[in-house]
Amino acid sequence: MQTRSVLIAFLAITQLSGCAAYSVASVGSYIVTGKGLGDHAGSTVTGGDCNLIMNTYNRKYVCEMPVVYNRSGI
DSSP, rough: HHHHHHHHHHHHTTTTTHHHHHHHHHHHHHHHHSOOHHHHHHHHHHHHHHHHHHHHHHHHOOOOOOOOOOOEEE
């Protein structure tokens, strides 16, 4: 039963136009991971934690960069 619903979802997405397919994929990604496709792309490029919706809601920067401490003693 699950494979049938996945097949139906796949067929529905392939029948959509370019912008609609991106929107459906981005919403699906947001539901599963909490980030849209643009957030994942931004995180990959910057190396930070990009999340437009949650970081804007919490009044943070869109891409939070990881803190790196220099522990070499020099």
